[in-house]
Structure formats: C-alpha cells, structure tokens
Amino acid sequence: MLGSRVHLSLPLLSVLRQMGTTAARTVTAAREPELLSATLAFEDPKAFQVKTMGELLRALGVFRLCSFPLLVNNCGTLMSIARRLLGKRGFSLFVRPTVYAQFVAGENETEIFHSMQKMSLLGLRPMLAVPIEEDLGESTGEKRYENNMEAMLECVHISHSNAWSKDPMMQLKVTALLSPELCVKLTTLMAQKPYDLNELIRAMDGEPISFHGLDEKENAHLLCGLRRLNKIAEASVNKVRVLVDAEYTYMNPALSLVTMAMMKKFNKNDAWIWNTYQCYLKESKSLILEAISLSKKEGFCLGVKLVRGAYMDKERKLAQKEGRHDPIHNSWEDTNDSYNGSLNAMLEVISEQPERYKIIVATHNEASVRVAAQRMVELGIRKDGGSVCFGQLLGMCDHVSLTLAKEGYVIYKSVPYGSVDDTLPYLVRRAQENRTVLQGIRKERDLLRQELHRRLKHKMGTA
Ligand SMILES: Cc1cc2nc3c(=O)[nH]c(=O)nc-3n(C[C@H](O)[C@H](O)[C@H](O)COP(=O)(O)OP(=O)(O)OC[C@H]3O[C@@H](n4cnc5c(N)ncnc54)[C@H](O)[C@@H]3O)c2cc1C
Ligand SMILES: *[C@@H]1O[C@H](CO)[C@@H](O)[C@H](O)[C@H]1NC(C)=O
Ligand SMILES: *[C@@H]1O[C@H](CO)[C@@H](O)[C@H](O)[C@H]1NC(C)=O
Ligand SMILES: *[C@@H]1O[C@H](CO)[C@@H](O)[C@H](O)[C@H]1NC(C)=O
Ligand SMILES: *[C@H]1O[C@H](CO)[C@@H](O)[C@H](O)[C@H]1NC(C)=O
Numbered sequence: 001m002l003g004s005r006v007h008l009s010l011p012l013l014s015v016l017r018q019m020g021t022t023a024a025r026t027v028t029a030a031r032e033p034e035l036l037s038a039t040l041a042f043e044d045p046k047a048f049q050v051k052t053m054g055e056l057l058r059a060l061g062v063f064r065l066c067s068f069p070l071l072v073n074n075c076g077t078l079m080s081i082a083r084r085l086l087g088k089r090g091f092s093l094f095v096r097p098t099v100y101a102q103f104v105a106g107e108n109e110t111e112i113f114h115s116m117q118k119m120s121l122l123g124l125r126p127m128l129a130v131p132i133e134e135d136l137g138e139s140t141g142e143k144r145y146e147n148n149m150e151a152m153l154e155c156v157h158i159s160h161s162n163a164w165s166k167d168p169m170m171q172l173k174v175t176a177l178l179s180p181e182l183c184v185k186l187t188t189l190m191a192q193k194p195y196d197l198n199e200l201i202r203a204m205d206g207e208p209i210s211f212h213g214l215d216e217k218e219n220a221h222l223l224c225g226l227r228r229l230n231k232i233a234e235a236s237v238n239k240v241r242v243l244v245d246a247e248y249t250y251m252n253p254a255l256s257l258v259t260m261a262m263m264k265k266f267n268k269n270d271a272w273i274w275n276t277y278q279c280y281l282k283e284s285k286s287l288i289l290e291a292i293s294l295s296k297k298e299g300f301c302l303g304v305k306l307v308r309g310a311y312m313d314k315e316r317k318l319a320q321k322e323g324r325h326d327p328i329h330n331s332w333e334d335t336n337d338s339y340n341g342s343l344n345a346m347l348e349v350i351s352e353q354p355e356r357y358k359i360i361v362a363t364h365n366e367a368s369v370r371v372a373a374q375r376m377v378e379l380g381i382r383k384d385g386g387s388v389c390f391g392q393l394l395g396m397c398d399h400v401s402l403t404l405a406k407e408g409y410v411i412y413k414s415v416p417y418g419s420v421d422d423t424l425p426y427l428v429r430r431a432q433e434n435r436t437v438l439q440g441i442r443k444e445r446d447l448l449r450q451e452l453h454r455r456l457k458h459k460m461g462t463a
Contacts, residue, residue: 045450120164123405129171178225186254200261204230246276274303351379354387362391
C-alpha cells in the first residue's frame with residue numbers, strides 16, 4: 001500500500017520540486033487532484049523568462065493603462081476620438097507599438113509568422129482569427145461577404161501550411177459571411193417554425209432551396225452565405241478545426257443553426273466544426289445539453305468552445321431598452337456556476353467517447369482551469385489526448401498558458417490579425433473585460449514585475 005503510494009507520487013513530486021513548492025512532503029496518491037492544483041498555482045514568474053525586455057515593459061505598460069477604470073470604461077469613445085483627431089497614420093503610430101502589439105499578431109502572414117514560430121517553441125498552438133466584425137446596419141452588399149470569405153480561406157491556408165501549425169484551429173464569424181440582419185430574421189422565424197438541417201445541407205451543396213419566411217432577395221443571400229460557409233468548411237476539413245464564434249443573443253440561434261448543419265455535414269468521423277457556448281447566458285446549459293442530444297440523434301461529432309461571453313454590457317443595455325428580461329446571469333457567481341456546470345456535462349460525455357466529443361476550455365480564469373484539470377484526472381481523461389484543450393487570448397494571462405503548456409496540456413492562443421482599424425472593436429472589448437482586467441491581469445502584472453526585478457538584479461550583479 002505504502003509502496004504504491006510512493007510509486008504514484010514520484011513524477012508529481014519532481015514536478016512540484018520544479019515549481020519550487022514545499023508541499024511535497026504531505027503527498028499521498030489519494031490526494032492527487034489537490035496536488036494537481038498545487039502544480040497549477042500559476043505563480044511562477046519563470047513563465048515570463050521567454051519574453052524580451054521590450055515585451056516585458058510593454059505588457060506592464062498596457063496592463064497599467066487597463067487598471068484605470070475611467071480609461072477602461074470609456075475606452076471605445078476615447079479610441080474613436082483619438083482616431084479622429086490623429087488621423088489614420090497618427091493613430092496607428094500611437095496604437096501599433098502599444099495596445100495593438102500586445103493583443104494582435106500583425107497585419108499579414110510575414111508579420112504573424114515570427115510570433116507564431118515563437119509561440120510554437122513554447123508549446124502553444126495557434127488559433128488564428130480574422131477580426132471581421134459586424135453588427136446591425138453595417139453591412140454592404142454581397143461583394144463584401146465574398147471578400148471576407150477570401151480572407152477566411154487565406155486564414156485556413158496560413159493556419160495549416162506552416163511549420164508552427166500542429167493540429168491548428170481557427171475562429172470563424174458567421175456574420176462576416178451572412179448579413180447580421182438576415183441572422184436576426186432567421187432567429188425570429190426559427191422560433192415559430194424550425195428549419196430542417198438537411199435542407200440547409202442541400203443548399204450548401206448548391207441546391208436552390210427556398211426557405212420559409214424569406215423574400216426572394218433574402219433567400220438568395222442565404223443561399224450564397226451557405227455556399228460560402230461550405231467552401232470554407234471544405235477547405236479546412238482534415239486540416240484545420242474551425243471554431244464558430246458566438247455573438248449576440250438576437251442572432252445566435254441562426255448562427256447555431258448553420259453551424260449544426262456544417263457539423264452534420266462535416267463532422268462524421270471527427271470534430272472539424274465546433275460551436276461556441278456563452279455561459280453568461282441563462283439558457284447556456286440547456287443549449288449545451290440540446291447540442292449533445294442532437295449530436296447523438298444526428299450522428300455527428302460535437303466540438304464545443306466554452307466561454308463566459310464577451311458582450312455583456314451591450315446585451316444588458318439592449319434588453320433594458322426593449323423591455324425584455326435580461327438574458328445574462330444576474331451575477332458573476334451565477335455565470336461562474338453555469339461555466340462549471342456546462343464544463344462538467346461536456347467532460348462527462350468526453351470521458352465516455354473522447355473521439356466524438358471535444359471541448360476547448362476558453363477562459364483566463366485560473367479556478368476554472370484548475371477545476372477542469374481536476375475533473376480530467378477524476379474522469380481519467382488524458383491531458384495530451386486532444387479531446388480537452390485550453391484556450392486564452394494572445395497577450396492575456398500568459399502565465400496561465402505557459403504553465404499549462406509546461407505541464408503537458410494542449411493549449412491554444414487565440415491570435416487575431418489585421419490592420420489597426422479592423423482590429424479596433426476587438427481591442428476595445430479586451431480592455432473592457434472587467435474581472436479579467438482587474439484581477440487576473442493584476443496578478444500577471446505582479447509576476448511581470450517580479451521577472452523585471454529578477455533581471456535588473458541579475459544585470460547589476462554581473463555589471
Ligand atoms: C479562445 C477564446 C475564444 C473566444 N471566443 C468567444 C466567442 O466566440 N464569443 C464570445 O462572446 N466570447 C468569446 N471569447 C471571449 C470570452 O467570452 C471572454 O474572454 C471571457 O468572457 C472572459 O472571461 P474569463 O472566463 O476569461 O474571465 P473571468 O474574469 O472569470 O470572467 C469574466 C466574464 O464573466 C462574465 N461576467 C462578469 N461580470 C458578470 C456579472 N456581473 N454577471 C454575469 N456575468 C458576468 C462576463 O462574461 C465576463 O466577460 C473567447 C475567448 C477565448 C480565450
Ligand atoms: C506586411 O505588413 C507590413 C506592415 O504593414 C508591411 O510593411 C509589409 O510590406 C507587409 N508584407 C506583405 C507581404 O504584404
Ligand atoms: C467559481 O467556480 C469554481 C468551480 O468552477 C469554484 O471552484 C470557485 O470557487 C467559484 N468561485 C466563486 C467565487 O464562486
Ligand atoms: C461543479 O459542478 C459539479 C457538477 O455539476 C458539482 O458536483 C461541483 O460541486 C461544482 N463545483 C463547484 C465548486 O461549484
Ligand atoms: C466594468 O465595466 C463597466 C462598463 O464597461 C462599468 O460600468 C463597471 O463599473 C466596471 N466594473 C468595475 C469593477 O470596474
């Protein structure tokens with residue numbers, strides 16, 4: 001008995017020593033899950049040894065800016081005023097070396113190549129994202145959507161054609177290929193009478209289906225949009241996993257509809273198309289359970305990107321304005337519980353069929369990451385098996401990502417690329433992520449400072 005305990009603990013002990021903890025002596029095999037949380041303490045400033053001095057200082061500066069609530073809460077307005085006052089070039093001169101460099105990989109393949117290569121050396125995998133964003137009233141004709149499709153096809157190409165791509169992923173925004181207005185209309189129509197997945201699939205293959213409730217023009221646009229989605233899925237299947245983003249509640253059902261159709265068509269043997277679930281929504285848990293049972297009924301593999309959700313303020317304001325009930329959980333704690341519940345539901349089906357169900361735990365929240373890692377041990381899910389992976393955004397919480405990579409977990413960094421103007425709405429949202437900004441980043445800032453001090457001391461010691 002004692003022998004087996006010692007045997008089981010040895011590899012963990014050595015990990016603990018590496019991480020510099022002293023808790024090792026109390027180790028027993030029965031307490032393995034707690035041990036694991038000790039190794040995932042995310043308190044090791046060594047994670048930042050790989051950063052250059054410039055990167056270290058930049059990160060500290062940007063996070064310092066993010067710690068002023070006044071600045072953060074009005075960041076959208078400030079950015080657009082600065083953009084108007086300074087003009088495109090002047091604004092770019094100011095934003096590029098700071099906020100942009102922190103959160104965006106670059107404008108084109110040449111520029112992103114460097115940062116991707118470095119990431120892959122650290123054991124991080126890329127999840128490229130073309131930040132094309134649209135909300136209602138911003139769309140302009142079929143040509144624009146065709147251009148967006150070309151940009152996404154290029155993203156598929158960049159994602160899988162380089163040495164740094166290992167089982168690559170990319171993000172896809174449906175509203176870049178199908179007008180947000182139509183997505184809203186489909187959402188309303190679906191509530192009255194559901195659409196048939198098979199009809200959508202036939203439309204993807206080019207059949208001129210006429211969908212109920214749409215006029216001729218809308219129907220034609222839907223057919224074009226479905227063909228665009230089909231083209232991207234065909235280009236990426238067996239090469240790049242495509243993770244469809246969740247957006248606003250008044251269009252999400254339509255986005256899920258086309259995503260489910262793509263899953264049914266392309267996910268026969270493996271999850272190439274994934275859908276996103278936002279746990280800040282009161283209905284998120286039932287949506288996930290629905291997706292699981294649909295995948296069983298229709299026989300497709302299900303990939304899930306689990307996030308808390310990025311559009312809280314806008315959703316709340318809109319619901320208030322329209323006198324609807326708030327679709328977002330009442331408190332952060334409720335969102336947190338909801339995340340835990342959905343995570344658990346997915347991990348349980350994964351432990352039964354890891355080849356048919358996959359999840360990316362897309363969060364910067366250390367507690368959520370630890371809970372996931374703990375449940376994986378309890379359920380016997382392999383950390384390097386690929387059915388459970390983790391995701392963080394480029395430039396955010398590198399201490400979490402680098403620790404996970406070091407511990408052998410599969411970890412992706414979401415990497416947006418594009419011009420300053422195209423990535424602006426994305427940058428504004430990053431600054432506004434309250435909790436992460438105010439808590440997680442505070443810790444990252446402390447770790448960055450420790451690393452800075454260590455280097456300065458080292459420099460003075462050798463000088
Ligand atoms: C790889 C990746 C992909 C992503 N894709 C998407 C996507 O497709 N769609 C999308 O919407 N977002 C997406 N995101 C963004 C994600 O939603 C945010 O990064 C996330 O909300 C931040 O939460 P957290 O778990 O990292 O941090 P935490 O700090 O633990 O949580 C902050 C989040 O909790 C929620 N919250 C905060 N206060 C309250 C409150 N008072 N009441 C209720 N809820 C509250 C909000 O969602 C807030 O963003 C993605 C993120 C990553 C890393
Ligand atoms: C990539 O972008 C940079 C900066 O805008 C530019 O200098 C460079 O010429 C571009 N390279 C290509 C191949 O487009
Ligand atoms: C959030 O949820 C996790 C489980 O996912 C839990 O460990 C943690 O204590 C929760 N935090 C709060 C503040 O409720
Ligand atoms: C997380 O969810 C699981 C299952 O729903 C539950 O057993 C567990 O107690 C939850 N953990 C926390 C910390 O809430
Ligand atoms: C979070 O941001 C919102 C607006 O973006 C703001 O009203 C709120 O005060 C912020 N919360 C904290 C704790 O800074």
